Amino acid sequence: MSHSAEDTDPGLPAGDDGETRRDFLTLATAALGVGGAALAVWPLIDSMNPAADTLALSTIEVDVKGVKPGQRITVKWRGKPVFIDHRTPEQIEKAQADDAAGLPDPQADKDRVKKPEWLVLVGVCTHLGCVPLGQKPSQPRGEFGGWFCPCHGSHYDFSGRIRKGPAPTNLEVPQYQFLNETTLRIG
Amino acid sequence: MTAPSEPTRAAPTEGSPGMIGKAKDWIDYRMPIFSFMEHELHEYPTPKNLNYWWNFGSLAGIILVIMIATGIVLAMNYTPHIDHAFNSVERIMRDVNYGWLIRYIHMNGASMFFLVVYIHIFRGLYFGSYKPPRELLWWLGIVILLLMMMTAFMGYVLPWGQMSFWGATVITNLFSAIPWVGDAIVTWLWGGFAVDNPTLQRFFSLHYLLPFVIVGVVVLHLWALHVHGSNNPLGIDRKSEKDSIPFHPYYTIKDLYGLGVFLIFYMAIVFFAPNALGEPDNYIPANPLVTPAHIVPEWYLLPFYAILRSITFDIWFIEAKLLGVIAMFASIFILFLLPWLDFSKVRSARFRPIYKQLFWVFLVDCILLGLVGAKAPNDKVFPGIDNFEYVQLGQITTAYYFFHFLILMPLLAKFEPTRPLPESISEPVLGNRAEAGE
Amino acid sequence: MKNIKALLAVSAIALAAGAVTVSSLSAATAPKPKAQDWSFQGLFGTFDRASLQRGFQVYKNVCAGCHGLKHVAYRNLAALGYTEDQVKAFAAEVEVQDGPNDNGEMYARKGKPSDRFKSPFPNEQAARAANNGAYPPDLSVITKARLNGIDYMYALLTTYKEEPPKGMKMPEGMFYNEAFAGQQIAMVPPLAPDAVQYQDGTKATVPQMAKDVTTFLAWAAEPELEERKSMGRAVIIFLVVLTAFLYALKRKIWSDLH
Numbered sequence: 001m002s003h004s005a006e007d008t009d010p011g012l013p014a015g016d017d018g019e020t021r022r023d024f025l026t027l028a029t030a031a032l033g034v035g036g037a038a039l040a041v042w043p044l045i046d047s048m049n050p051a052a053d054t055l056a057l058s059t060i061e062v063d064v065k066g067v068k069p070g071q072r073i074t075v076k077w078r079g080k081p082v083f084i085d086h087r088t089p090e091q092i093e094k095a096q097a098d099d100a101a102g103l104p105d106p107q108a109d110k111d112r113v114k115k116p117e118w119l120v121l122v123g124v125c126t127h128l129g130c131v132p133l134g135q136k137p138s139q140p141r142g143e144f145g146g147w148f149c150p151c152h153g154s155h156y157d158f159s160g161r162i163r164k165g166p167a168p169t170n171l172e173v174p175q176y177q178f179l180n181e182t183t184l185r186i187g
Numbered sequence: 188m189t190a191p192s193e194p195t196r197a198a199p200t201e202g203s204p205g206m207i208g209k210a211k212d213w214i215d216y217r218m219p220i221f222s223f224m225e226h227e228l229h230e231y232p233t234p235k236n237l238n239y240w241w242n243f244g245s246l247a248g249i250i251l252v253i254m255i256a257t258g259i260v261l262a263m264n265y266t267p268h269i270d271h272a273f274n275s276v277e278r279i280m281r282d283v284n285y286g287w288l289i290r291y292i293h294m295n296g297a298s299m300f301f302l303v304v305y306i307h308i309f310r311g312l313y314f315g316s317y318k319p320p321r322e323l324l325w326w327l328g329i330v331i332l333l334l335m336m337m338t339a340f341m342g343y344v345l346p347w348g349q350m351s352f353w354g355a356t357v358i359t360n361l362f363s364a365i366p367w368v369g370d371a372i373v374t375w376l377w378g379g380f381a382v383d384n385p386t387l388q389r390f391f392s393l394h395y396l397l398p399f400v401i402v403g404v405v406v407l408h409l410w411a412l413h414v415h416g417s418n419n420p421l422g423i424d425r426k427s428e429k430d431s432i433p434f435h436p437y438y439t440i441k442d443l444y445g446l447g448v449f450l451i452f453y454m455a456i457v458f459f460a461p462n463a464l465g466e467p468d469n470y471i472p473a474n475p476l477v478t479p480a481h482i483v484p485e486w487y488l489l490p491f492y493a494i495l496r497s498i499t500f501d502i503w504f505i506e507a508k509l510l511g512v513i514a515m516f517a518s519i520f521i522l523f524l525l526p527w528l529d530f531s532k533v534r535s536a537r538f539r540p541i542y543k544q545l546f547w548v549f550l551v552d553c554i555l556l557g558l559v560g561a562k563a564p565n566d567k568v569f570p571g572i573d574n575f576e577y578v579q580l581g582q583i584t585t586a587y588y589f590f591h592f593l594i595l596m597p598l599l600a601k602f603e604p605t606r607p608l609p610e611s612i613s614e615p616v617l618g619n620r621a622e623a624g625e
Numbered sequence: 626m627k628n629i630k631a632l633l634a635v636s637a638i639a640l641a642a643g644a645v646t647v648s649s650l651s652a653a654t655a656p657k658p659k660a661q662d663w664s665f666q667g668l669f670g671t672f673d674r675a676s677l678q679r680g681f682q683v684y685k686n687v688c689a690g691c692h693g694l695k696h697v698a699y700r701n702l703a704a705l706g707y708t709e710d711q712v713k714a715f716a717a718e719v720e721v722q723d724g725p726n727d728n729g730e731m732y733a734r735k736g737k738p739s740d741r742f743k744s745p746f747p748n749e750q751a752a753r754a755a756n757n758g759a760y761p762p763d764l765s766v767i768t769k770a771r772l773n774g775i776d777y778m779y780a781l782l783t784t785y786k787e788e789p790p791k792g793m794k795m796p797e798g799m800f801y802n803e804a805f806a807g808q809q810i811a812m813v814p815p816l817a818p819d820a821v822q823y824q825d826g827t828k829a830t831v832p833q834m835a836k837d838v839t840t841f842l843a844w845a846a847e848p849e850l851e852e853r854k855s856m857g858r859a860v861i862i863f864l865v866v867l868t869a870f871l872y873a874l875k876r877k878i879w880s881d882l883h
Contacts, residue, residue, distance in 0.1 A: 026878055029870040033443070036867055043285035047260045052282040056739035156834050235882065277696040277765065280849070282812035288856070436878050444875045447868030454864060458857025461669065462769060470846075471762070480806075493764040 059187035232431035234419035242445035267391035301418035315534030348469030422534025489560030680841025693744030696765035759811035780804035
């Protein structure tokens with residue numbers, strides 16, 4: 001028989017040894033419990049990351065054999081349009097010459113391509129995410145001949161660089177490599 | 188704790204030290220959430236003699252949280268359409284990160300939820316937790332059980348396997364037994380002329396909604412609980428402060444320890460036998476043209492399924508089919524009347540020698556009903572005896588189920604000689620421990 | 626006294642559980658298949674990679690003519706121990722329909738690792754039409770979709786008999802199989818000795834092929850099995866330790882009450 005609950009606050013010292021033991025036990029148990037709970041939450045969070053089938057589609061291979069100089073094609077990659085532009089010698093020349101023009105987001109044309117005749121861009125305006133026009137010959141290409149975003153009037157040049165309008169940066173160049181002369185792997 | 192002479196919401200004069208203490212005081216003055224938690228979770232006086240059967244209420248609450256958490260992320264990857272439901276579940280199992288784990292936790296969590304809640308209910312039956320002044324608490328618990336059954340049933344339909352489809356067909360068809368409007372109601376439930384895409388979509392919607400309704404009723408259940416506090420194994424009221432201990436830390440740690448033991452059991456099933464409680468047929472995509480040889484609900488609904496199938500005869504002008512449905516619903520709704528059917532003043536079976544025996548008989552009856560629910564009606568109970576089929580065993584056990592509540596309970600309440608109740612909770616805990624061995 | 630009652634109740638539960646298992650069996654009228662030894666059973670089970678690859682070969686050369694595996698993707702074959710190039714080659718063996726292209730036309734292309742296994746028939750009706758009205762089920766989850774599915778698969782593949790027992794007449798196009806419910810199956814006995822030429826030189830007996838293809842199908846149904854078991858071991862050990870700590874703390878906290 002000892003005291004009832006009211007006169008024993010479990011937080012108060014109950015003799016030195018007991019107190020140390022409980023402190024250690026409480027800390028160790030709490031650490032284990034909190035750690036375990038955190039680990040248990042991870043699967044729930046990670047389940048919202050891209051699934052294996054989504055990741056499997058995150059690289060695509062594109063055959064560009066049939067794309068003639070001056071022609072542009074659009075492919076879908078990771079849910080977004082990718083512009084592949086087979087540039088003509090004149091367009092390449094113009095793009096390189098403009099390296100020295102006053103660019104809002106300065107970048108040399110040679111740093112934006114792997115082969116000068118092939119320009120590969122993520123077709124999403126860096127302003128607010130619209131898809132710029134210019135892939136079809138019938139569409140407006142803006143003042144600099146590249147692409148024109150109809151949403152807020154951003155103009156891109158032959159290298160996909162922002163030249164005029166509200167977009168802050170150049171069109172993004174995705175990761176890609178040439179598997180051979182005419183096959184591109186994007187992603 | 189004695190009634191405070193000062194109003195509880197007086198502006199803090201001394202103030203707690205530190206930034207966090209100040210912030211707590213600031214909030215508490217405007218909305219006394221910390222006082223509330225202190226009062227209801229920390230000080231909350233609890234009988235000091237609760238045994239481990241009292242762990243199952245908080246366990247059920249934790250499983251509800253687990254079910255909602257896993258359910259929400261499953262819903263992010265599930266497609267409620269008859270052409271995609273099965274495939275989307277398989278995609279969760281194969282491609283979604285930890286999808287298999289989350290689904291197995293959710294799938295087996297339903298079984299665990301019912302297991303824990305059934306133990307919780309039988310604890311209440313044994314120790315008389317439904318008696319005054321806890322009738323409303325008991326009622327709210329039955330409402331939770333009903334909501335759980337609806338949620339579980341609709342959740343089982345979502346993977347759109349064979350058992351999903353045929354379970355949904357059989358259960359929704361129950362409503363066709365209602366005279367005159369039955370068929371109209373069934374068509375309304377289906378949103379068509381068979382269980383089909385509209386049915387699946389509305390089941391998904393409701394399966395997502397109902398758990399939050401359960402949360403709401405759980406809050407009411409706890410509210411009602413905290414008015415008079417927990418019952419206890421002796422079934423007598425707390426008389427003095429000696430009979431109580433604060434909920435925290437005593438019962439928080441006891442509940443957490445129980446949770447640990449339970450999780451070992453639960454996770455062993457999830458990781459090492461995840462499909463043991465399920466039906467293989469539900470891995471066959473739903474086919475409206477082929478009925479499985481043997482339609483059974485999940486184990487936790489088997490006793491009610493047995494009662495449904497036990498009424499094979501018409502009474503007067505009422506058809507057997509309707510009677511079965513009535514009997515099944517009555518088997519749950521009768522629980523609402525229990526506080527008045529059993530009007531004995533003594534709560535705990537420990538002091539009711541006859542009820543104590545009958546409690547176990549009733550438990551075995553319920554288990555037998557579950558067994559009957561799993562069997563084909565015309566299977567033989569004993570291999571050698573030809574004229575004793577499961578349908579007959581079902582009729583006997585169903586009759587006993589109602590006999591227990593409607594006849595035995597009132598008779599016992601009136602005539603059972605009860606054992607003398609102890610003076611207080613603390614007395615037998617201290618005095619009788621050695622001899623009772625409890 | 627109370628303990629005896631509890632024991633009674635527990636044994637009633639155990640009895641009911643046991644009886645339920647037996648009842649599901651009798652309802653399906655398929656006899657309980659003989660239990661085999663499988664490397665992936667038990668707490669530490671893992672798939673035998675060589676057997677998986679042989680099983681895949683059997684599936685590809687024998688089963689795939691009629692049975693799909695539509696929930697499995699070619700990229701998943703990497704788990705069998707194949708290299709990226711081998712996986713690409715397996716995928717490229719099939720032609721899949723893709724599209725529409727810019728002209729609005731569907732076109733055929735070679736399979737890619739991201740594609741799921743191509744089913745042999747475009748839909749169930751076509752499958753039935755090609756198989757005398759019988760529907761060869763998709764095998765993606767077949768070992769989970771049958772009672773004791775793994776042993777059942779093996780038994781099904783190994784218990785064909787040339788002649789039915791006396792007094793049993795086989796309808797046209799049906800075969801006698803001891804493992805199948807009703808013992809009449811429309812599936813032509815799929816395995817004959819040396820039905821496949823194993824790449825690793827293993828002798829392709831019927832039991833060997835049955836064992837390998839069953840292993841492969843068990844993997845196809847539960848590709849998470851190895852990860853599940855190893856994670857399960859860690860989780861259970863963690864929980865046991867945590868629960869031991871909780872118990873010690875509970876003892877300690879409650880000790881000042883008495």
